[in-house]
Amino acid sequence: MRQQLILRIAAKLFIPFILLFALYVQFHGDYGPGGGFQAGVIFAAAFVLYTLIWGVDEAKRVVSPNLLQVLAALGVLIYAGTGIAGIFLGGTFLDYGVLQHDPVHGQHLGILLVELGVGITVAAVMTSAFLCFAGRKRS
Amino acid sequence: MVELVDMVLLGFMAVVAVLVARLRNLFGVVLISGFFSLLSASMFVVLDAVDVAFTEAAVGAGVATVIMLGTLLLTTSEEKKASGSSLGALLVVLVTGAILVYGTLDMPHYGDPDAPIHHHVAPRYTHDSPEEIGVPNIVTSVLASYRGYDTLGETTVIFTAGLGIVLLIGSSFRSRGGRDGDR
Amino acid sequence: MSALPGLYNYWIVIFLMMTGLFIVISRRNLIKKMVGLSIFQTSVFLLYISMGKITGGTAPIVAGPDAVYSNALPHVLILTAIVVGIATTALGMAIIVRIHEAYGTIEEDEILSQDLQQ
Numbered sequence: 001m002r003q004q005l006i007l008r009i010a011a012k013l014f015i016p017f018i019l020l021f022a023l024y025v026q027f028h029g030d031y032g033p034g035g036g037f038q039a040g041v042i043f044a045a046a047f048v049l050y051t052l053i054w055g056v057d058e059a060k061r062v063v064s065p066n067l068l069q070v071l072a073a074l075g076v077l078i079y080a081g082t083g084i085a086g087i088f089l090g091g092t093f094l095d096y097g098v099l100q101h102d103p104v105h106g107q108h109l110g111i112l113l114v115e116l117g118v119g120i121t122v123a124a125v126m127t128s129a130f131l132c133f134a135g136r137k138r139s
Numbered sequence: 140m141v142e143l144v145d146m147v148l149l150g151f152m153a154v155v156a157v158l159v160a161r162l163r164n165l166f167g168v169v170l171i172s173g174f175f176s177l178l179s180a181s182m183f184v185v186l187d188a189v190d191v192a193f194t195e196a197a198v199g200a201g202v203a204t205v206i207m208l209g210t211l212l213l214t215t216s217e218e219k220k221a222s223g224s225s226l227g228a229l230l231v232v233l234v235t236g237a238i239l240v241y242g243t244l245d246m247p248h249y250g251d252p253d254a255p256i257h258h259h260v261a262p263r264y265t266h267d268s269p270e271e272i273g274v275p276n277i278v279t280s281v282l283a284s285y286r287g288y289d290t291l292g293e294t295t296v297i298f299t300a301g302l303g304i305v306l307l308i309g310s311s312f313r314s315r316g317g318r319d320g321d322r
Numbered sequence: 323m324s325a326l327p328g329l330y331n332y333w334i335v336i337f338l339m340m341t342g343l344f345i346v347i348s349r350r351n352l353i354k355k356m357v358g359l360s361i362f363q364t365s366v367f368l369l370y371i372s373m374g375k376i377t378g379g380t381a382p383i384v385a386g387p388d389a390v391y392s393n394a395l396p397h398v399l400i401l402t403a404i405v406v407g408i409a410t411t412a413l414g415m416a417i418i419v420r421i422h423e424a425y426g427t428i429e430e431d432e433i434l435s436q437d438l439q440q
Binding site: 157168179213289 | 327328329330331332333334335336337338339340341342343344345347348349350351353354356357358360361364365367368371372373374375376377379380381382383384385390391392393394395396397398400401402404405406408409410411412413415416417418419420422427428429431
Binding site for chain 1: 381383401405412415416419422423
Protein backbone atom coordinates (compact mmCIF):
# COMPACT_ATOMS: atom_id res chain seq x y z
CA MET A 1 0.00 0.00 0.00
CA ARG A 2 2.87 2.38 0.76
CA GLN A 3 4.38 1.90 -2.72
CA GLN A 4 1.03 2.87 -4.22
CA LEU A 5 1.07 6.05 -2.13
CA ILE A 6 4.52 7.10 -3.34
CA LEU A 7 3.61 6.40 -6.95
CA ARG A 8 0.36 8.33 -6.68
CA ILE A 9 1.98 11.39 -5.14
CA ALA A 10 4.81 11.41 -7.66
CA ALA A 11 2.36 11.06 -10.55
CA LYS A 12 0.19 13.87 -9.20
CA LEU A 13 3.28 16.07 -9.24
CA PHE A 14 4.34 15.03 -12.75
CA ILE A 15 1.13 14.95 -14.75
CA PRO A 16 0.39 18.71 -14.74
CA PHE A 17 3.93 19.47 -15.88
CA ILE A 18 3.72 16.92 -18.67
CA LEU A 19 0.48 18.49 -19.91
CA LEU A 20 1.99 21.97 -19.66
CA PHE A 21 5.06 20.83 -21.60
CA ALA A 22 2.79 19.39 -24.29
CA LEU A 23 1.05 22.76 -24.65
CA TYR A 24 4.42 24.52 -24.77
CA VAL A 25 5.69 22.24 -27.54
CA GLN A 26 2.42 22.70 -29.45
CA PHE A 27 2.49 26.47 -29.53
CA HIS A 28 6.25 26.98 -29.78
CA GLY A 29 6.60 24.74 -32.80
CA ASP A 30 7.07 27.90 -34.83
CA TYR A 31 10.13 29.06 -32.93
CA GLY A 32 11.94 25.86 -32.10
CA PRO A 33 11.61 22.13 -32.59
CA GLY A 34 8.10 20.99 -31.95
CA GLY A 35 4.69 21.17 -33.49
CA GLY A 36 1.48 19.20 -33.54
CA PHE A 37 2.74 15.62 -33.66
CA GLN A 38 5.22 15.84 -30.82
CA ALA A 39 2.76 17.75 -28.64
CA GLY A 40 -0.03 15.24 -29.26
CA VAL A 41 2.19 12.31 -28.28
CA ILE A 42 3.41 14.03 -25.10
CA PHE A 43 -0.19 14.87 -24.19
CA ALA A 44 -1.14 11.21 -24.62
CA ALA A 45 1.86 10.20 -22.46
CA ALA A 46 0.34 12.09 -19.51
CA PHE A 47 -2.87 10.07 -19.84
CA VAL A 48 -0.85 6.84 -20.16
CA LEU A 49 0.87 7.65 -16.85
CA TYR A 50 -2.51 8.32 -15.23
CA THR A 51 -3.88 5.02 -16.53
CA LEU A 52 -0.84 3.06 -15.31
CA ILE A 53 -1.32 4.27 -11.74
CA TRP A 54 -5.09 4.63 -11.32
CA GLY A 55 -6.35 1.95 -13.72
CA VAL A 56 -8.31 1.91 -16.95
CA ASP A 57 -11.75 2.49 -15.37
CA GLU A 58 -10.61 5.64 -13.57
CA ALA A 59 -8.94 6.88 -16.75
CA LYS A 60 -12.17 6.32 -18.70
CA ARG A 61 -13.99 8.43 -16.10
CA VAL A 62 -11.46 11.27 -16.48
CA VAL A 63 -11.58 11.32 -20.29
CA SER A 64 -14.63 9.61 -21.69
CA PRO A 65 -14.21 7.45 -24.81
CA ASN A 66 -16.94 9.34 -26.63
CA LEU A 67 -15.03 12.58 -26.09
CA LEU A 68 -11.85 10.98 -27.45
CA GLN A 69 -13.64 9.79 -30.58
CA VAL A 70 -15.16 13.23 -31.14
CA LEU A 71 -11.78 14.94 -30.61
CA ALA A 72 -10.03 12.64 -33.07
CA ALA A 73 -12.44 13.65 -35.80
CA LEU A 74 -12.48 17.30 -34.70
CA GLY A 75 -8.77 17.69 -35.36
CA VAL A 76 -9.06 16.56 -38.97
CA LEU A 77 -12.15 18.79 -39.31
CA ILE A 78 -10.21 21.84 -38.07
CA TYR A 79 -7.42 21.13 -40.56
CA ALA A 80 -9.70 20.63 -43.54
CA GLY A 81 -11.88 23.51 -42.37
CA THR A 82 -8.90 25.87 -42.53
CA GLY A 83 -8.42 24.80 -46.11
CA ILE A 84 -12.08 25.30 -46.99
CA ALA A 85 -12.09 28.69 -45.23
CA GLY A 86 -9.39 29.73 -47.66
CA ILE A 87 -11.74 28.88 -50.54
CA PHE A 88 -14.63 30.88 -49.03
CA LEU A 89 -12.38 33.92 -48.55
CA GLY A 90 -11.32 33.99 -52.16
CA GLY A 91 -8.16 31.92 -52.37
CA THR A 92 -7.44 28.30 -53.22
CA PHE A 93 -7.65 25.23 -50.96
CA LEU A 94 -5.22 25.56 -47.99
CA ASP A 95 -4.25 29.09 -49.08
CA TYR A 96 -3.44 30.79 -45.76
CA GLY A 97 -2.60 34.18 -47.23
CA VAL A 98 -6.25 35.24 -47.57
CA LEU A 99 -7.18 34.41 -43.96
CA GLN A 100 -6.10 37.84 -42.68
CA HIS A 101 -5.50 41.37 -43.97
CA ASP A 102 -1.82 40.62 -44.61
CA PRO A 103 -0.35 37.44 -46.19
CA VAL A 104 2.31 36.92 -43.52
CA HIS A 105 -0.22 37.23 -40.68
CA GLY A 106 -2.49 34.93 -42.62
CA GLN A 107 0.29 32.35 -42.81
CA HIS A 108 0.83 32.61 -39.04
CA LEU A 109 -2.86 32.09 -38.32
CA GLY A 110 -3.11 29.25 -40.81
CA ILE A 111 -0.11 27.41 -39.39
CA LEU A 112 -1.43 27.86 -35.83
CA LEU A 113 -4.86 26.42 -36.69
CA VAL A 114 -3.44 23.57 -38.72
CA GLU A 115 -0.97 22.48 -36.04
CA LEU A 116 -3.77 22.70 -33.47
CA GLY A 117 -5.87 20.32 -35.53
CA VAL A 118 -2.95 17.90 -35.90
CA GLY A 119 -2.18 18.03 -32.17
CA ILE A 120 -5.79 17.35 -31.17
CA THR A 121 -6.11 14.37 -33.51
CA VAL A 122 -2.77 12.80 -32.53
CA ALA A 123 -3.46 13.16 -28.78
CA ALA A 124 -6.92 11.65 -29.07
CA VAL A 125 -5.81 8.76 -31.29
CA MET A 126 -2.80 7.80 -29.16
CA THR A 127 -4.83 7.93 -25.94
CA SER A 128 -7.69 5.87 -27.32
CA ALA A 129 -5.28 3.33 -28.87
CA PHE A 130 -3.58 2.85 -25.50
CA LEU A 131 -6.91 2.57 -23.67
CA CYS A 132 -8.05 -0.07 -26.16
CA PHE A 133 -4.93 -2.19 -25.59
CA ALA A 134 -4.97 -1.71 -21.83
CA GLY A 135 -8.66 -2.40 -21.38
CA ARG A 136 -8.93 -5.60 -23.37
CA LYS A 137 -9.17 -8.73 -21.27
CA ARG A 138 -6.68 -11.49 -22.00
CA SER A 139 -8.48 -14.38 -23.67
CA MET B 140 34.94 14.80 -32.88
CA VAL B 141 31.47 14.85 -34.33
CA GLU B 142 32.51 12.13 -36.76
CA LEU B 143 33.61 10.00 -33.80
CA VAL B 144 30.19 10.39 -32.13
CA ASP B 145 28.59 9.58 -35.48
CA MET B 146 30.58 6.37 -35.97
CA VAL B 147 30.16 5.19 -32.37
CA LEU B 148 26.39 5.73 -32.40
CA LEU B 149 26.00 3.87 -35.69
CA GLY B 150 28.18 1.04 -34.35
CA PHE B 151 25.93 0.77 -31.27
CA MET B 152 22.86 0.68 -33.48
CA ALA B 153 24.31 -2.16 -35.56
CA VAL B 154 25.02 -4.20 -32.42
CA VAL B 155 21.52 -3.55 -31.05
CA ALA B 156 19.89 -4.57 -34.35
CA VAL B 157 21.77 -7.90 -34.38
CA LEU B 158 20.73 -8.41 -30.73
CA VAL B 159 17.06 -7.93 -31.68
CA ALA B 160 17.44 -10.63 -34.32
CA ARG B 161 18.96 -13.13 -31.89
CA LEU B 162 16.90 -12.63 -28.71
CA ARG B 163 13.95 -14.97 -28.19
CA ASN B 164 12.41 -13.32 -25.13
CA LEU B 165 9.93 -10.89 -26.68
CA PHE B 166 9.87 -8.62 -23.63
CA GLY B 167 13.61 -8.03 -24.08
CA VAL B 168 13.12 -7.55 -27.83
CA VAL B 169 10.54 -4.79 -27.29
CA LEU B 170 12.66 -2.98 -24.72
CA ILE B 171 15.76 -3.19 -26.89
CA SER B 172 13.82 -1.85 -29.86
CA GLY B 173 12.87 1.12 -27.66
CA PHE B 174 16.58 1.60 -26.99
CA PHE B 175 17.21 1.40 -30.76
CA SER B 176 14.72 4.22 -31.28
CA LEU B 177 16.48 6.29 -28.62
CA LEU B 178 19.87 5.73 -30.31
CA SER B 179 18.39 6.73 -33.66
CA ALA B 180 16.95 9.89 -32.04
CA SER B 181 20.49 10.76 -30.83
CA MET B 182 21.77 10.06 -34.34
CA PHE B 183 19.18 12.46 -35.75
CA VAL B 184 20.43 15.19 -33.41
CA VAL B 185 24.00 14.62 -34.67
CA LEU B 186 22.62 14.97 -38.22
CA ASP B 187 21.03 18.39 -37.32
CA ALA B 188 17.47 17.04 -37.60
CA VAL B 189 16.11 18.29 -34.26
CA ASP B 190 12.38 18.09 -35.15
CA VAL B 191 12.83 14.54 -36.42
CA ALA B 192 14.79 13.57 -33.28
CA PHE B 193 12.01 14.96 -31.08
CA THR B 194 9.36 13.02 -32.98
CA GLU B 195 11.38 9.79 -33.10
CA ALA B 196 12.09 9.92 -29.36
CA ALA B 197 8.45 10.64 -28.47
CA VAL B 198 6.91 8.23 -30.97
CA GLY B 199 9.47 5.45 -31.33
CA ALA B 200 10.81 5.18 -27.82
CA GLY B 201 7.49 6.18 -26.24
CA VAL B 202 4.27 5.21 -27.95
CA ALA B 203 5.61 2.27 -29.96
CA THR B 204 7.15 0.61 -26.89
CA VAL B 205 3.96 1.09 -24.86
CA ILE B 206 1.73 -0.37 -27.59
CA MET B 207 4.07 -3.32 -28.19
CA LEU B 208 4.15 -4.05 -24.44
CA GLY B 209 0.34 -3.95 -24.43
CA THR B 210 0.31 -6.46 -27.29
CA LEU B 211 2.77 -8.71 -25.42
CA LEU B 212 0.49 -8.76 -22.41
CA LEU B 213 -2.42 -9.87 -24.58
CA THR B 214 -0.47 -12.57 -26.47
CA THR B 215 2.64 -14.60 -25.67
CA SER B 216 5.98 -13.37 -24.39
CA GLU B 217 8.45 -15.89 -25.79
CA GLU B 218 9.30 -16.73 -29.37
CA LYS B 219 9.27 -20.38 -30.35
CA LYS B 220 12.67 -21.92 -31.12
CA ALA B 221 13.48 -21.61 -34.81
CA SER B 222 13.15 -24.85 -36.73
CA GLY B 223 14.92 -25.17 -40.05
CA SER B 224 17.78 -23.03 -41.19
CA SER B 225 17.53 -19.41 -42.23
CA LEU B 226 20.28 -19.77 -44.80
CA GLY B 227 18.02 -18.81 -47.70
CA ALA B 228 16.97 -15.59 -45.96
CA LEU B 229 20.63 -14.79 -45.16
CA LEU B 230 21.56 -15.28 -48.81
CA VAL B 231 18.76 -13.01 -50.05
CA VAL B 232 19.73 -10.35 -47.53
CA LEU B 233 23.44 -10.51 -48.44
CA VAL B 234 22.73 -10.21 -52.16
CA THR B 235 20.37 -7.26 -51.61
CA GLY B 236 22.88 -5.58 -49.33
CA ALA B 237 25.67 -6.03 -51.88
CA ILE B 238 23.53 -4.51 -54.62
CA LEU B 239 22.67 -1.53 -52.39
CA VAL B 240 26.34 -0.97 -51.48
CA TYR B 241 27.21 -1.06 -55.17
CA GLY B 242 24.50 1.56 -55.67
CA THR B 243 26.02 3.90 -53.07
CA LEU B 244 29.42 3.94 -54.76
CA ASP B 245 28.58 6.94 -56.93
CA MET B 246 26.58 8.84 -54.33
CA PRO B 247 27.97 12.21 -53.17
CA HIS B 248 29.95 11.91 -49.97
CA TYR B 249 28.24 12.43 -46.63
CA GLY B 250 27.98 16.13 -45.79
CA ASP B 251 28.86 17.39 -49.28
CA PRO B 252 27.29 20.84 -49.80
CA ASP B 253 27.28 20.40 -53.61
CA ALA B 254 25.07 17.32 -53.55
CA PRO B 255 22.15 17.49 -56.02
CA ILE B 256 19.66 17.38 -53.13
CA HIS B 257 20.65 20.96 -52.18
CA HIS B 258 20.05 22.51 -55.60
CA HIS B 259 16.41 22.29 -56.58
CA VAL B 260 13.46 23.04 -54.31
CA ALA B 261 15.21 23.14 -50.91
CA PRO B 262 17.16 26.43 -51.39
CA ARG B 263 13.91 28.15 -52.38
CA TYR B 264 12.28 27.00 -49.12
CA THR B 265 15.31 28.03 -47.05
CA HIS B 266 15.66 31.49 -48.65
CA ASP B 267 12.02 32.46 -49.08
CA SER B 268 10.49 31.06 -45.90
CA PRO B 269 11.57 33.97 -43.63
CA GLU B 270 9.94 36.57 -45.95
CA GLU B 271 6.92 34.71 -47.23
CA ILE B 272 5.91 33.02 -43.99
CA GLY B 273 7.97 34.66 -41.25
CA VAL B 274 8.19 31.60 -39.02
CA PRO B 275 11.70 30.84 -37.69
CA ASN B 276 11.36 27.06 -37.81
CA ILE B 277 11.79 26.22 -41.52
CA VAL B 278 10.63 22.62 -40.99
CA THR B 279 7.30 23.83 -39.55
CA SER B 280 6.81 26.30 -42.38
CA VAL B 281 7.44 23.64 -45.02
CA LEU B 282 5.33 21.03 -43.19
CA ALA B 283 2.31 23.23 -42.50
CA SER B 284 2.37 25.71 -45.36
CA TYR B 285 4.41 24.75 -48.42
CA ARG B 286 3.56 21.04 -48.10
CA GLY B 287 0.36 21.43 -46.10
CA TYR B 288 -1.62 19.10 -48.33
CA ASP B 289 0.67 16.16 -47.48
CA THR B 290 0.22 16.88 -43.77
CA LEU B 291 -3.55 16.77 -44.24
CA GLY B 292 -3.17 13.30 -45.72
CA GLU B 293 -0.93 12.26 -42.83
CA THR B 294 -3.47 13.45 -40.24
CA THR B 295 -6.14 11.45 -42.05
CA VAL B 296 -3.87 8.36 -41.92
CA ILE B 297 -3.49 8.69 -38.14
CA PHE B 298 -7.24 9.15 -37.76
CA THR B 299 -7.89 6.06 -39.87
CA ALA B 300 -5.43 3.99 -37.85
CA GLY B 301 -7.10 5.09 -34.62
CA LEU B 302 -10.47 4.21 -36.11
CA GLY B 303 -9.17 0.77 -37.11
CA ILE B 304 -7.75 0.06 -33.65
CA VAL B 305 -10.98 1.05 -31.91
CA LEU B 306 -13.00 -1.12 -34.30
CA LEU B 307 -10.68 -4.14 -33.95
CA ILE B 308 -10.01 -4.33 -30.21
CA GLY B 309 -12.04 -1.53 -28.72
CA SER B 310 -15.10 -3.40 -27.49
CA SER B 311 -14.36 -2.61 -23.82
CA PHE B 312 -13.31 0.91 -24.79
CA ARG B 313 -16.64 1.68 -26.41
CA SER B 314 -18.95 -0.04 -23.93
CA ARG B 315 -19.64 1.10 -20.42
CA GLY B 316 -19.29 -2.19 -18.57
CA GLY B 317 -16.16 -3.70 -20.04
CA ARG B 318 -17.06 -6.86 -21.94
CA ASP B 319 -14.11 -8.80 -23.26
CA GLY B 320 -13.77 -10.06 -26.82
CA ASP B 321 -16.43 -9.65 -29.43
CA ARG B 322 -17.79 -12.26 -31.82
CA MET C 323 39.88 3.46 -50.05
CA SER C 324 39.00 7.15 -49.93
CA ALA C 325 35.31 6.28 -50.15
CA LEU C 326 35.32 4.82 -46.62
CA PRO C 327 34.91 7.95 -44.43
CA GLY C 328 32.56 9.58 -46.91
CA LEU C 329 30.26 6.59 -47.32
CA TYR C 330 30.59 4.85 -43.90
CA ASN C 331 27.23 6.27 -42.81
CA TYR C 332 25.41 4.82 -45.79
CA TRP C 333 27.00 1.38 -45.45
CA ILE C 334 26.10 1.06 -41.78
CA VAL C 335 22.56 2.17 -42.61
CA ILE C 336 22.40 -0.51 -45.33
CA PHE C 337 23.57 -3.07 -42.74
CA LEU C 338 20.74 -1.96 -40.43
CA MET C 339 18.23 -2.17 -43.28
CA MET C 340 19.35 -5.68 -44.13
CA THR C 341 19.17 -6.76 -40.47
CA GLY C 342 15.58 -5.52 -40.31
CA LEU C 343 14.75 -7.28 -43.58
CA PHE C 344 16.35 -10.51 -42.30
CA ILE C 345 14.18 -10.38 -39.17
CA VAL C 346 11.05 -9.87 -41.28
CA ILE C 347 11.64 -12.73 -43.70
CA SER C 348 13.28 -15.34 -41.48
CA ARG C 349 11.58 -15.12 -38.09
CA ARG C 350 8.17 -16.70 -37.69
CA ASN C 351 6.83 -14.83 -34.66
CA LEU C 352 4.52 -12.02 -35.76
CA ILE C 353 5.60 -9.54 -33.08
CA LYS C 354 9.27 -10.13 -33.98
CA LYS C 355 8.40 -9.43 -37.62
CA MET C 356 6.79 -6.12 -36.69
CA VAL C 357 9.85 -5.12 -34.64
CA GLY C 358 12.08 -6.01 -37.59
CA LEU C 359 9.89 -3.91 -39.88
CA SER C 360 10.20 -0.93 -37.56
CA ILE C 361 14.01 -1.35 -37.51
CA PHE C 362 13.92 -1.35 -41.32
CA GLN C 363 11.82 1.82 -41.37
CA THR C 364 14.07 3.64 -38.90
CA SER C 365 17.19 2.84 -40.89
CA VAL C 366 15.56 4.16 -44.09
CA PHE C 367 14.84 7.39 -42.21
CA LEU C 368 18.52 7.56 -41.21
CA LEU C 369 19.49 7.19 -44.88
CA TYR C 370 17.33 10.11 -45.95
CA ILE C 371 18.45 12.41 -43.15
CA SER C 372 22.13 11.54 -43.76
CA MET C 373 21.71 12.64 -47.35
CA GLY C 374 20.45 16.05 -46.27
CA LYS C 375 23.23 16.90 -43.84
CA ILE C 376 25.73 19.60 -44.76
CA THR C 377 29.10 19.54 -42.99
CA GLY C 378 29.34 22.61 -40.76
CA GLY C 379 25.63 23.29 -41.08
CA THR C 380 23.13 23.70 -38.31
CA ALA C 381 19.51 22.82 -37.61
CA PRO C 382 17.09 24.51 -40.05
CA ILE C 383 15.85 27.14 -37.60
CA VAL C 384 16.55 30.71 -38.67
CA ALA C 385 19.49 32.00 -36.64
CA GLY C 386 21.34 34.96 -38.08
CA PRO C 387 21.85 36.24 -41.62
CA ASP C 388 24.55 33.99 -43.01
CA ALA C 389 24.18 30.62 -41.35
CA VAL C 390 24.36 27.38 -43.29
CA TYR C 391 21.33 25.20 -42.68
CA SER C 392 21.08 21.49 -43.28
CA ASN C 393 18.50 20.66 -45.91
CA ALA C 394 14.99 20.95 -44.40
CA LEU C 395 13.15 18.97 -47.03
CA PRO C 396 14.14 15.43 -45.92
CA HIS C 397 13.22 16.40 -42.35
CA VAL C 398 9.66 17.16 -43.41
CA LEU C 399 9.30 13.95 -45.41
CA ILE C 400 10.70 11.81 -42.61
CA LEU C 401 8.46 13.51 -40.00
CA THR C 402 5.46 12.36 -42.00
CA ALA C 403 7.00 8.92 -42.48
CA ILE C 404 7.63 8.40 -38.76
CA VAL C 405 4.03 9.17 -37.87
CA VAL C 406 2.62 6.97 -40.65
CA GLY C 407 4.97 4.20 -39.49
CA ILE C 408 3.67 4.29 -35.94
CA ALA C 409 0.09 4.31 -37.24
CA THR C 410 0.66 1.14 -39.26
CA THR C 411 2.62 -0.49 -36.40
CA ALA C 412 -0.20 0.17 -33.93
CA LEU C 413 -2.80 -1.18 -36.35
CA GLY C 414 -0.61 -4.24 -37.01
CA MET C 415 -0.38 -4.91 -33.28
CA ALA C 416 -4.18 -4.74 -33.01
CA ILE C 417 -4.47 -7.31 -35.82
CA ILE C 418 -1.92 -9.54 -34.03
CA VAL C 419 -4.07 -9.45 -30.87
CA ARG C 420 -7.11 -10.57 -32.88
CA ILE C 421 -5.09 -13.30 -34.61
CA HIS C 422 -3.98 -14.61 -31.22
CA GLU C 423 -7.58 -14.71 -30.03
CA ALA C 424 -8.69 -16.57 -33.17
CA TYR C 425 -5.83 -19.09 -33.52
CA GLY C 426 -4.30 -19.29 -30.04
CA THR C 427 -0.81 -18.63 -31.37
CA ILE C 428 1.21 -15.94 -33.12
CA GLU C 429 3.75 -18.21 -34.83
CA GLU C 430 3.29 -18.05 -38.55
CA ASP C 431 3.79 -21.76 -39.33
CA GLU C 432 1.25 -22.85 -36.69
CA ILE C 433 -1.28 -20.38 -38.06
CA LEU C 434 -0.78 -21.67 -41.61
CA SER C 435 -1.11 -25.31 -40.52
CA GLN C 436 -4.33 -24.52 -38.66
CA ASP C 437 -5.67 -22.82 -41.78
CA LEU C 438 -4.74 -25.81 -43.97
CA GLN C 439 -6.47 -28.24 -41.62
CA GLN C 440 -9.82 -26.47 -41.92
